[in-house]
Amino acid sequence: ETQKLKKQSAIVTGADSGIGKGVALALANAGAKVLVNYFHNHTAADEVVSQIVAEGGEAIAYQADVSKEHDVQRMFAHHLNVFGSLDILVNNAGLQKDAKFVDMTLDEWNTVIGTNLTGQFLCSREAAKIFIQQGIRDGISRAAGKIICMSSVHEIIPWAGHVNYAASKGGISLFMKSIAQELAPQKIRVAGIGPGAIQTPINKEAWETPEALEKLLTLIPYNRIGKPDDIGKLAAWLVSDDADYITGTTIFADGGMTLYPGFADNG
Numbered sequence: 001e002t003q004k005l006k007k008q009s010a011i012v013t014g015a016d017s018g019i020g021k022g023v024a025l026a027l028a029n030a031g032a033k034v035l036v037n038y039f040h041n042h043t044a045a046d047e048v049v050s051q052i053v054a055e056g057g058e059a060i061a062y063q064a065d066v067s068k069e070h071d072v073q074r075m076f077a078h079h080l081n082v083f084g085s086l087d088i089l090v091n092n093a094g095l096q097k098d099a100k101f102v103d104m105t106l107d108e109w110n111t112v113i114g115t116n117l118t119g120q121f122l123c124s125r126e127a128a129k130i131f132i133q134q135g136i137r138d139g140i141s142r143a144a145g146k147i148i149c150m151s152s153v154h155e156i157i158p159w160a161g162h163v164n165y166a167a168s169k170g171g172i173s174l175f176m177k178s179i180a181q182e183l184a185p186q187k188i189r190v191a192g193i194g195p196g197a198i199q200t201p202i203n204k205e206a207w208e209t210p211e212a213l214e215k216l217l218t219l220i221p222y223n224r225i226g227k228p229d230d231i232g233k234l235a236a237w238l239v240s241d242d243a244d245y246i247t248g249t250t251i252f253a254d255g256g257m258t259l260y261p262g263f264a265d266n267g
């Protein structure tokens with residue numbers, strides 16, 4: 001199989017775990033050099049780098065808090081120092097701080113918005129500046145740069161008990177579309193990925209017991225939980241030239257979770 005991302009490099013945020021790890025491995029598998037960003041878990045990030053190297057790829061681990069402007073700028077500068085250019089940003093880092101609405105603290109609100117939404121703003125702004133300065137790199141990609149915004153089915157499905165998270169993902173939708181509109185003339189593509197339930201540490205309580213998994217599956221018409229690789233493969237395709245005409249839209253990979261499964265046997 002030809003490596004569709006050969007000679008390209010990528011920053012994947014929150015790539016030491018779950019979906020980000022799946023995306024980092026898939027991009028590396030398609031030939032991209034990858035900066036594996038992590039927040040706290042250096043060991044886990046090193047393991048992702050080792051796995052990429054063992055499979056013949058190139059990667060480095062790098063610590064940064066995506067919600068901090070200085071950290072983000074330091075990360076992009078480091079990427080350019082090491083790899084010399086940048087072609088792909090995957091805004092993946094995210095977290096939940098769940099609480100009943102009336103009990104939600106301002107800190108819980110700010111932490112989730114700061115990471116999930118402001119983090120995507122800070123990283124996308126740095127990436128866009130680099131892409132604009134770089135322009136199209138002939139023979140490498142048809143676009144000057146590609147940005148993926150990890151969203152969620154909660155970009156459109158309301159979620160009681162998680163209003164900070166749902167607000168962050170709803171915000172990502174119009175953030176993504178607005179920068180896609182603004183950056184298209186500069187040949188920068190921006191797209192969202194809306195995962196359904198993917199088996200990662202973020203939602204462990206939803207799949208770790210058979211009872212919890214059975215309840216979760218009632219929300220998934222396709223009747224299986226997703227795996228990080230389901231999202232990795234989609235991301236690798238979406239940033240490749242095969243998806244060159246796609247910008248400003250979110251692609252849901254959710255086994256049908258957004259199909260209102262409650263209506264399936266409600267006739």
Ligand code: NAD
Pocket residue numbers: 013014015016017018019020037038039040041064065066067092093094095115119150151152153194195196197198199200201202203
């Ligand atoms: P995860 O907890 O396994 O991974 C989240 C990653 O983000 C971790 O590596 C964490 O360290 C990192 N992170 C958190 N705060 C950070 C910060 N300030 N700076 C840098 N990194 C930070 O969870 P996951 O399921 O892999 O989630 C990845 C993304 O996918 C998130 O944006 C999440 O909202 C989204 N998502 C997940 C699911 C799912 O079912 N797992 C569904 C829809 C969307």
